[in-house]
Amino acid sequence: MRAFGRLISLLLAGVYFGRVAFAVFQDEAYKSDWQWMNIGEYKCVIEDNHGSFLILSDLGDQSMLSSVNRTDGKILYRRPVPFKAFDLMLVDGGKKMILKVGRGQFELIDTENSFHLGTYVGGFQSSCIPNYSGIRFEGDKLKVLDKITDLEIFHAVLPNEPRTIKYVDTDQVGYLSLLVEHNDFYYYSEYHDGELTNKWSRDESITDIVDFTYVSEVDNNTNMIYSEWNTEGSLNIFRAYIYRVKQNWGRLKHLLVHHKKSPGAILTDILKEDEEETLKQRNLKFGFLKKLIVATKKGKIAAINMENGEKLWAIDTNLSDIIALETAKKESEIFIFTNRGLTLVVDLRNQYEPHIKQKATEFATEKVGRLGSSDDFYLRGSDGSTIMFADNSINDFSSVIVDHTSSSINAYIVENGALHQIWKIETQEDEEIVAFAPRDDAPVSNIGTILGNRTVLYRYLNPNLASYIVGNKKLNLITVNVVDLVTGNIIHSVYENNTLNLDQPINLVFGEHWIIYSYFSHNIVAEQRISVIEMYESLQPNSRVSVGSIVQDALKNDIRPQFVSQSFIFPEVIKEMIISRTKFGITSKAIVLKLENGQITYLPKFLLNARSVEKSKMSATDLQEFMAAPYVSTIPINDNFIITHHRNIVDGNKAKLISIATNLESTSLICSLSHDIFCTKISPSSQFDKLSPSFEKGKLFATIIGLLCVCYFLRPIVDTRKLKSKWLVKENYL
Numbered sequence: 001m002r003a004f005g006r007l008i009s010l011l012l013a014g015v016y017f018g019r020v021a022f023a024v025f026q027d028e029a030y031k032s033d034w035q036w037m038n039i040g041e042y043k044c045v046i047e048d049n050h051g052s053f054l055i056l057s058d059l060g061d062q063s064m065l066s067s068v069n070r071t072d073g074k075i076l077y078r079r080p081v082p083f084k085a086f087d088l089m090l091v092d093g094g095k096k097m098i099l100k101v102g103r104g105q106f107e108l109i110d111t112e113n114s115f116h117l118g119t120y121v122g123g124f125q126s127s128c129i130p131n132y133s134g135i136r137f138e139g140d141k142l143k144v145l146d147k148i149t150d151l152e153i154f155h156a157v158l159p160n161e162p163r164t165i166k167y168v169d170t171d172q173v174g175y176l177s178l179l180v181e182h183n184d185f186y187y188y189s190e191y192h193d194g195e196l197t198n199k200w201s202r203d204e205s206i207t208d209i210v211d212f213t214y215v216s217e218v219d220n221n222t223n224m225i226y227s228e229w230n231t232e233g234s235l236n237i238f239r240a241y242i243y244r245v246k247q248n249w250g251r252l253k254h255l256l257v258h259h260k261k262s263p264g265a266i267l268t269d270i271l272k273e274d275e276e277e278t279l280k281q282r283n284l285k286f287g288f289l290k291k292l293i294v295a296t297k298k299g300k301i302a303a304i305n306m307e308n309g310e311k312l313w314a315i316d317t318n319l320s321d322i323i324a325l326e327t328a329k330k331e332s333e334i335f336i337f338t339n340r341g342l343t344l345v346v347d348l349r350n351q352y353e354p355h356i357k358q359k360a361t362e363f364a365t366e367k368v369g370r371l372g373s374s375d376d377f378y379l380r381g382s383d384g385s386t387i388m389f390a391d392n393s394i395n396d397f398s399s400v401i402v403d404h405t406s407s408s409i410n411a412y413i414v415e416n417g418a419l420h421q422i423w424k425i426e427t428q429e430d431e432e433i434v435a436f437a438p439r440d441d442a443p444v445s446n447i448g449t450i451l452g453n454r455t456v457l458y459r460y461l462n463p464n465l466a467s468y469i470v471g472n473k474k475l476n477l478i479t480v481n482v483v484d485l486v487t488g489n490i491i492h493s494v495y496e497n498n499t500l501n502l503d504q505p506i507n508l509v510f511g512e513h514w515i516i517y518s519y520f521s522h523n524i525v526a527e528q529r530i531s532v533i534e535m536y537e538s539l540q541p542n543s544r545v546s547v548g549s550i551v552q553d554a555l556k557n558d559i560r561p562q563f564v565s566q567s568f569i570f571p572e573v574i575k576e577m578i579i580s581r582t583k584f585g586i587t588s589k590a591i592v593l594k595l596e597n598g599q600i601t602y603l604p605k606f607l608l609n610a611r612s613v614e615k616s617k618m619s620a621t622d623l624q625e626f627m628a629a630p631y632v633s634t635i636p637i638n639d640n641f642i643i644t645h646h647r648n649i650v651d652g653n654k655a656k657l658i659s660i661a662t663n664l665e666s667t668s669l670i671c672s673l674s675h676d677i678f679c680t681k682i683s684p685s686s687q688f689d690k691l692s693p694s695f696e697k698g699k700l701f702a703t704i705i706g707l708l709c710v711c712y713f714l715r716p717i718v719d720t721r722k723l724k725s726k727w728l729v730k731e732n733y734l
């Protein structure tokens with residue numbers, strides 16, 4: 001068993017440090033992941049010197065320059081520019097451009113590579129206004145006129161209303177090209193042989209995501225199995241057994257009837273390559289068929305198939321202040337919260353054409369929170385303190401509700417249908433809460449960590465915990481705190497005063513019994529640090545303080561955990577950090593990191609081990625612990641763990657990085673939602689519960705059948721030999 005553990009740990013460590021990729025299999029890259037590469041709203045469209053379109057658009061509080069191939073509408077490049085530009089002027093024969101960044105303020109950049117060349121002072125004439133000379137509009141017609149006589153040469157009928165013309169070009173002989181916007185779709189058309197034909201279109205409606213939710217497609221088979229289990233549970237053992245046999249017999253009968261009682265048909269069905277329908281059934285069973293529902297800054301609500309990124313439906317709510325999307329009533333409704341409270345409800349029961357219902361809570365809302373997994377929500381007012389329920393009738397809720405602002409943490413309980421504050425933590429002057437993470441509510445599969453010498457360290461698994469980081473701008477330090485949500489006591493507090501840079505992102509996650517946080521320090525050299533704190537009931541192996549059979553009273557909890565911590569250097573700036581989620585929490589956790597360069601990678605939790613020490617301090621038994629690796633101060637980025645591959649993901653201000661569990665314990669869906677939308681699947685402990693798509697069923701069956709045949713022929717020979725040797729008959733080979 002120990003040898004097996006060592007083998008697995010060697011293998012997994014080898015996977016990380018070596019070149020074997022378990023992350024996304026090579027043959028699955030660009031198949032199991034997808035991306036919506038958005039440009040956004042086209043503020044200016046011009047033609048560059050290579051004949052491609054150069055497009056100016058917004059990107060958070062900056063701008064972006066994109067180049068689009070005129071022939072097929074594909075993006076050639078997208079480059080963020082560090083200004084918010086409103087207008088653009090080409091100069092120097094198109095080699096340079098002037099960006100208007102404010103009233104009378106201009107910046108000069110190079111067209112070829114978007115390098116900033118300096119500030120510009122002088123005259124400005126926009127290059128963005130389409131050149132309408134020799135063109136006239138009459139109703140739905142666009143007429144091209146002769147320069148001299150002003151007579152019509154040809155005309156084109158424009159599609160779609162309402163529309164905005166973004167670009168038009170004509171040679172005033174027989175050629176016209178046109179880029180038109182309609183409902184955030186951009187259509188490029190060219191005039192040929194008396195007709196305006198659409199060459200390509202780009203959908204720019206689903207960009208700048210403000211919030212998301214998701215609904216899962218229901219697998220009727222799984223539901224059936226669950227209902228059978230429930231029935232069995234209510235029967236006595238014999239009747240349950242008979243019930244099970246009956247159900248299975250029914251299934252066998254169904255299989256035989258389905259295949260017309262031909263064993264050949266059943267065998268070919270097992271061996272044949274996967275068809276679309278079986279693939280769909282399998283994805284359903286694995287829980288991959290989910291709809292990602294997103295709300296954009298401009299008020300569009302869209303459902304996207306998470307398997308392939310296809311847009312299923314979109315509705316225009318015309319709301320520009322959406323703050324949250326939440327599912328309710330067993331994922332049959334979606335609540336849309338705006339700055340005015342609960343504003344709209346989308347009914348999903350008709351999955352092709354969702355239905356909108358108006359709601360009118362008038363409450364200046366800043367934040368929305370859900371009470372556990374119920375359908376009740378609370379709203380925090382824009383003054384930061386008042387709290388009320390989205391729906392006035394409130395079911396009783398027994399847990400503590402914790403809400404935080406940048407200056408305080410407030411805890412409430414529901415009593416007789418009303419909220420009562422139980423405690424409050426406020427920050428001092430110059431202080432700010434820069435990160436807050438309640439303990440991940442994912443299931444826990446293991447209560448202890450087994451050491452190399454087969455002793456156990458018991459983990460501190462109190463579910464009522466949260467951690468938060470307070471940043472002090474004046475002293476340039478952060479304090480990482482762990483707070484007991486029931487009592488409001490701070491049970492642990494550590495300082496980091498490594499000359500911090502509080503302008504860089506600070507991230508915090510709280511898994512089972514550990515906290516991981518990252519910050520940027522410029523202590524001597526600038527470096528990204530990632531630290532881990534682990535909590536144990538006792539650091540003495542085999543000593544357990546809590547008693548498994550007794551439920552601890554959260555109010556009188558006097559078990560004080562013990563802490564171990566360790567810190568590492570990471571080579572890239574970490575913009576965001578989340579924990580991968582799986583259905584049962586058995587798969588070893590991964591820390592998914594969004595890097596500043598737009599890539600997404602992940603680190604297995606065992607690499608961030610708070611108990612890791614240098615190799616020289618590890619004994620032979622220490623090395624036998626599962627996944628124990630000696631301490632290395634710098635964690636390298638392994639190319640195989642970059643789950644975005646060569647993709648370039650462009651984010652606005654802040655991306656939402658999310659992880660959604662599937663029915664496969666090994667697999668978790670990861671998405672990044674912002675200006676772009678990107679989704680993929682990761683398997684932090686390899687796909688142990690799924691055969692790879694290239695698994696050769698045929699060869700396996702052939703081998704088994706071959707072996708059976710060999711056995712069939714060998715057996716009589718062996719039997720005769722045995723008999724002969726018993727009778728002392730010598731084999732006569734001659």
Ligand SMILES: *[C@@H]1O[C@H](CO)[C@@H](O)[C@H](O)[C@H]1NC(C)=O
Nearest residue numbers: 050052069070071072073076
């Ligand atoms: C634009 O697309 C066409 C057709 O796909 C291709 O032939 C051409 O090389 C592309 N142009 C550029 C600049 O990539």
Ligand SMILES: *[C@@H]1O[C@H](CO)[C@@H](O)[C@H](O)[C@H]1NC(C)=O
Nearest residue numbers: 131132133134147170171172
């Ligand atoms: C607009 O187009 C006409 C004819 O095609 C051309 O003569 C004129 O210079 C163009 N104007 C600008 C500002 O490019």
Ligand SMILES: *[C@@H]1O[C@H](CO)[C@@H](O)[C@H](O)[C@H]1NC(C)=O
Nearest residue numbers: 217218219220221223281284
């Ligand atoms: C599951 O069953 C419901 C009703 O019995 C049906 O409407 C639905 O289409 C089924 N879903 C699938 C994926 O077969």
Ligand SMILES: *[C@@H]1O[C@H](CO)[C@@H](O)[C@H](O)[C@H]1NC(C)=O
Nearest residue numbers: 299315316317318319344356
């Ligand atoms: C949003 O505005 C469009 C056009 O003005 C209108 O057709 C649509 O019905 C509106 N949607 C809602 C939910 O009011």
Ligand SMILES: *[C@@H]1O[C@H](CO)[C@@H](O)[C@H](O)[C@H]1NC(C)=O
Nearest residue numbers: 451452453454455541621622
């Ligand atoms: C087991 O290993 C741990 C960690 O190295 C050590 O603290 C403990 O004393 C060991 N226990 C025994 C019984 O050897």
Ligand SMILES: *[C@@H]1O[C@H](CO)[C@@H](O)[C@H](O)[C@H]1NC(C)=O
Nearest residue numbers: 475477494495496497498499
């Ligand atoms: C910062 O660290 C130094 C040295 O580690 C220590 O002496 C000092 O007290 C710390 N400052 C604070 C405010 O914790």
